[in-house]
Amino acid sequence: MAVFGSGGRGVMLLGDLLIETAAACGLYGLLTRTYGPEVRGGESACFLRLGSRPFEMMPDALDLVVAFDWSNGEHFQQELQFKPNGWLIYEETVGDLPHWIPPEAVRCPVPWKRLADEIGFGARPNLVVFGALCRLLGLEDEPARAVMTARFGERDVELALRAFEHGAAWAQQAGKWGRRLPAVATDVRRWVLTGNEAIALGALQAGCGFFSGYPITPATDIMEALSRHLPERGGVLVQAEDELAAINMAIGASFAGKRAMTATSGPGFSLMAEGLGLALMAEVPLVVVDVQRVGPSTGIATKTEQADLWAAVASSHGDNPRVVLAPSSVRGCAELTVRAFDIAGAYRVPVVLLSDQFLGGRVEILDPIPLEGMDRCEQTADEHMEAGRRVHPSDPGGADAPTALSGRPGGDCVAESLEHDSSGRPDSSFRTHQFQARRRREKLQALAGEEGWIECCGDASASVALIAWGSTGGVVREAVRAAEAQGTKVKGIILHLLFPAQPEQLERILQGAEVLYVAELSSMAQFFYYLRAFYRLPSRVVSLARPGGIPYRAGELVEALTATGAAIRGAQHE
Amino acid sequence: MAVFGSGGRGVMLLGDLLIETAAACGLYGLLTRTYGPEVRGGESACFLRLGSRPFEMMPDALDLVVAFDWSNGEHFQQELQFKPNGWLIYEETVGDLPHWIPPEAVRCPVPWKRLADEIGFGARPNLVVFGALCRLLGLEDEPARAVMTARFGERDVELALRAFEHGAAWAQQAGKWGRRLPAVATDVRRWVLTGNEAIALGALQAGCGFFSGYPITPATDIMEALSRHLPERGGVLVQAEDELAAINMAIGASFAGKRAMTATSGPGFSLMAEGLGLALMAEVPLVVVDVQRVGPSTGIATKTEQADLWAAVASSHGDNPRVVLAPSSVRGCAELTVRAFDIAGAYRVPVVLLSDQFLGGRVEILDPIPLEGMDRCEQTADEHMEAGRRVHPSDPGGADAPTALSGRPGGDCVAESLEHDSSGRPDSSFRTHQFQARRRREKLQALAGEEGWIECCGDASASVALIAWGSTGGVVREAVRAAEAQGTKVKGIILHLLFPAQPEQLERILQGAEVLYVAELSSMAQFFYYLRAFYRLPSRVVSLARPGGIPYRAGELVEALTATGAAIRGAQHE
Amino acid sequence: MNKRIVSARQAKDYLSTLKPIWCPGCGDFGVLNALTMAFARLALKPEQYVIVSGIGCSSRMPGYLQGYGFHGIHGRALPVATGLKLVRSDLDVIVTIGDGDAYGIGGNHFLHAARRNVDVTCVVMDNRIYAMTKGQLSPTTPLGDVTATTQGGSVEPPLRPLLLALAAGATFVARACSWEPKRLATLLAQGIRHRGFAVIEVLSPCVTFRPEDRTLRERVVWHDREPTHDLLEAMQAALEGDGLTLGLFYQVGRPVFCGESEVHREVPMPKSPRRGLDAVLAALGESAAQD
Amino acid sequence: MNKRIVSARQAKDYLSTLKPIWCPGCGDFGVLNALTMAFARLALKPEQYVIVSGIGCSSRMPGYLQGYGFHGIHGRALPVATGLKLVRSDLDVIVTIGDGDAYGIGGNHFLHAARRNVDVTCVVMDNRIYAMTKGQLSPTTPLGDVTATTQGGSVEPPLRPLLLALAAGATFVARACSWEPKRLATLLAQGIRHRGFAVIEVLSPCVTFRPEDRTLRERVVWHDREPTHDLLEAMQAALEGDGLTLGLFYQVGRPVFCGESEVHREVPMPKSPRRGLDAVLAALGESAAQD
């Protein structure tokens, strides 16, 4: 279902209440939100999908659309596809329906305004609507009340409950309402999280002790969440003066032995390029989150794209073998954040965690995730240091050497951005540079050799393979299922470790695939070219690349897998 | 030949005088310089090659080495290979020769000190040596005197000439001296330029009207040269407070209608990533020079590497189809700078000119280059604008539209970093983003379709091909010649347009090649992976990648082309 | 049409057709209006000025005005404006940015533009918050305030923008507010006419993320003295009233920045360490002369 | 070995075994010596402090001293030091950088470190030139001077570093010179002991690219008054003598910056706009408690 209306109508609050109630009722669900350029006001919409299994994307068409008004509704026109007999519920007094409402939609005018007025809620009928929708969807009252109480507090909840009940009563009485969702009895207290919250959660669980960031949509809420929770766990959070400071502060804290992180989006990530190289050269562990948005430049701050891939792999001058991880679900956001800290610490390397707005901004109901932080939260491994002997992070013999100042006598070390020898002294000889450049590159081999980073779904023996990364991975999972339902067997592949590349592993998985479709939200087909560079691919590789702004729908991918569709779109990049 | 000694001995001055004199005598030549980490003092060396044809690299072994002292000489040990019977000329009083001097070197102790003392030059015998070397090499006195006069000025030249003559006289009398170089009579007044000076020259000839930069080795002398010459030609130069300011100032000046440029090296280039994306999105022409040095991070500021390739192609978040050009000679530095301005203006796009320390810092004697600047030096094309109609640079119909403010009534336009429609208004709809992202990508197609960007040398029908870019291109030209002299036919290929890629053109050139060797100074084999991503290559591609610090020698490449050598080294990257 | 008619352009004629995305009641509307009034008062033609901005609610300004504009990236408006002004000194260059843009990420450029006395007018719409990104700490957020990123209350003392402008070398330093657009317009007109770096800090409340700043209206006081030439005196005045004194505090004449350009060469050019390029350029000059 | 003996460490014991790359006669030697003297005077153990720098001749300092060090990138020493200090408040964090690092590319960090009162000691070796890159304009190069990038003479008025430090909020502001290492050492020791952002601007001449600065010796004057608590008075004092007055001008106590951390939470935590994460963390907390 979708709910839309101009800002200030409480569309977002309604979405939140619905998904939290659904979670409490034992359902799975997914909530995405779309804003217009206005900071407040302007158009906004949320899309909600509820059911008895987890979802990773919106359906191709909607069962139910709730419209508060029509102002700017045409902006969402592209995203509003009705199912045959999908319902359109709208305020009865708003006048003529706009021309773009498809005729097949079942029209249900409703007197929200009057209902709200009756109880003195005037312009903000959202809680009345909430009550009505709970009845309509079959969400139970008890969980809904609990959700409202948690949200508004004991003091303010009375008023809210009045509105809720008024709406519910009306729906009850209106009779024809009653599309019940399958109520699933469960004991599990499911989580209701956005991808960004999941990253914050992962960081907290991994023992992150320091966060420095600079606000930027759509990454800011990672910092906002940590601002609530990091200090109370003994960590420190700083809003830096810019992204240059943010990454260098994190490097400083990491050198001091704390697990440190920063988070940003494209423009900030570009500014961090030099700092990334410093962390790499000085071998200071670091986690850098990039929640991608539409680029280039300021682009579109509130929408998703996957076009920071090249920058994540290749930004910063010189040879920079860093690690790039990419979650493809909200769950993955939490899990890979923990992994990111572990890898950063173990390899003394910066780890880029590439998320995107579609992951970061959506709310998912998901099963609890066992998140194990590393036992060794502080990076200083005092036990590895024999007093009196300096073991520098650049010492090849010091794989377990302290990565940071230990505060112990004799542990002195100078982190160095110049090329340096194994004891950290600046050294501009070719021999040293050759040795150290190779060591920096090869120390990631163990990681590249790991199994389990490449996810497969669908039919492993299919001759058609579909590969993606990031949030498009979630769409691939659904598209593979949808294709199978239509009788087309597809091997779905999702990469989670983007650098170092794993050509052997992928080759093994690709065995039997005759054609490989590459799905990604990037006009320049960055993933497609990335794959060509680092992997051995089947002889037919077809790019399905298109720019971001709107995530793929499963139907879009399924359709593209048919020869004609693919040939046309892929042509640009082959 | 090589000259080395600790700093303050005038090694660099001696090199300059020798090459300028050689130029005046009608010779071709190449001079490279190596410094230690010390700002002043410490070791320094220069390598000089003179002859009757242009050179692009040092020979594999030296005819002549001049040593002022042995302090820190071992740092250059790796670069000091003597030819059989090569001469070692050294100060007779410095004591024992160091152990690493090969036995085959012919030892020629010389009383520099005494000679210098005789005329009161004490610690700085370089001009005495200059005199002696001119005799030895057969460089004529008249040109030498003219060079000294130009250098020291009428007033100070007397003293210099005394020293010169004293050295010359001694050499004359010492008799056995007299390895004459082939004197080439010529009317052409050849140019004596570094690659960086050639870039400054290209900028001046192209009508560059604005330069903003921030000092960084080895790019600073571009700014220094322009500081001498840009203002007197009506241009403006600013030393910005940092590289972020440098690139944004250039963008501002370009928006105002001037041809604008900035120049930097790796660390600064990383800081410019965000600005590059702004120029791209706002479609403001811009030339950004990156004179590469050893990375990552601060790395080695004074030495060459080719590891900013990925950053040049892929830095900055989002889809950023910019232009990347790479000269492979000093001549190319000048020519491609002019081209860079033309392309930037014609396509309203940022152009990255990727040079490197080996090109930027070496001095070459070269034939004059006809440099034609574009006739249209100011980017504002008033004639294309009909009063009252706004033609925004993002208007697909406005290929010739003013790229900048024209100052004309009705020409109003707002340069925009947000995604925007054809009239420049912010627009976050998917449709607009899709359209504009595609237009930004496709507008470079005309450039990608151009011929002449790929240089070939050697035998076009050879089954072995050797490809490179940048300064390694020069080595390839020499290596192909050397291989041919040894009877091995090789097809040499040098790319000068790195982005957009030209897969069709390269495929045509590669026809008949069974194995492709890829030479580059990058530990991560950036060029090798770049080629795999964007081109169709023969089934056998072998990476010869090694880190920078020292440029390739021709012999190193020739040797690598033999099957065994190549197989071993290439293994890492296949 | 004669000149009289052209110069009789009204304030509202300076508005573009784009509808502001600002929230109803946002202080930035006042600044937009004041700018149009100032332009009208100066009878500027839209092709005579350029509005340069960064990213933020406030930085949307260029789109809402007639004429040339540059909506750049966050924090870099001043360098763009500097480059532009250096090559088009005939244009009035006006920078319209927020507190985050000017004092946060762009602080270094603010410092150096002031030091160099770049001839632009820098209008900072200070709402003491990062509004566009929905309410995070700004360098001017009061100590102790809860924001989205300082949920336990900010522990950072706010920057004193005018003190900074003065210390760095700005030659025209004023503070105004968005809710008195006429007085603001007067200062804007003076600032645009001023030759040198003019800083006009405008209290421009964000009704959405700092509704409490409505009370600023009651707390501001106009400083109606003449601007001083004395740096420390100006600092004192700017600090008065808890930084809520409004007016023009400081104005002095000082050479404006023109970059390294011929005009400024009073020193003889030093000898070049290498002669190559000089010789080539001399040779090219000769041959050009021959053609 | 007992504690007495450990604390009897001599100045020279703080030197590392690395030989400085500096030119003979470089002012930075004096600063190195003064630092060792200050450490000896404070009887610091090498593991009790960290030296953080950027890139430049001056920034080579960490390598030449015993103990932990961070030789980072150009302009970013202060953020590195800030992050480090926030999580290791037990260590003395000393930043040793050049004028380019501090006031050029790093100007914004200088500003904000001062505003926040980050508890580090910032030693700026001001040689009024970019030395490492061989002699280009610095923000402190005197107006009119010829440098490699201002071959027609600089047209930029130099920055007044102490004015800036004071305006931005530094709580310890001093100027010294490299050729009087003992007096410098005294100021360094005071600065290290000071709680808050201590700026010690050191005139440290570059003999190679600004040989003319040898004459500074004759032009400096020590300001021997007690440091004031009054901002404007300190500014006045710092401006005296054409900015060549030496001494400690200003010292005040003000809470040091600790970032957002539990310690500083006096404000009640606002309600979260979304409850998801709070609920999960609460649940995780419970289950952890059960284990």
Ligand SMILES: Cc1ncc(C[n+]2csc(CCOP(=O)(O)OP(=O)(O)O)c2C)c(N)n1
């Ligand atoms: C490099 C970069 N970092 C962060 C952002 C995100 N961002 C956009 S506007 C803004 C701050 C807005 O605050 P301010 O400058 O005060 O303007 P306001 O919206 O309050 O008018 C930020 C941090 C960005 N666009 N680019």
Ligand SMILES: Cc1ncc(C[n+]2csc(CCOP(=O)(O)OP(=O)(O)O)c2C)c(N)n1
């Ligand atoms: C991002 C970046 N830009 C430029 C440089 C080149 N660079 C190295 S040191 C330096 C300036 C040195 O000046 P200063 O900070 O005053 O130190 P000094 O050498 O004078 O002691 C510069 C510009 C760099 N390393 N990194």
Ligand code: SF4
């Ligand atoms: S969020 Fe604040 S600053 Fe932005 S438009 Fe709304 S009121 Fe104005």
Ligand code: SF4
């Ligand atoms: S160049 Fe100047 S600052 Fe650098 S070491 Fe030499 S004298 Fe010192």
Ligand SMILES: [Mg+2]
């Ligand atoms: Mg603001």
Ligand SMILES: [Mg+2]
């Ligand atoms: Mg300096």
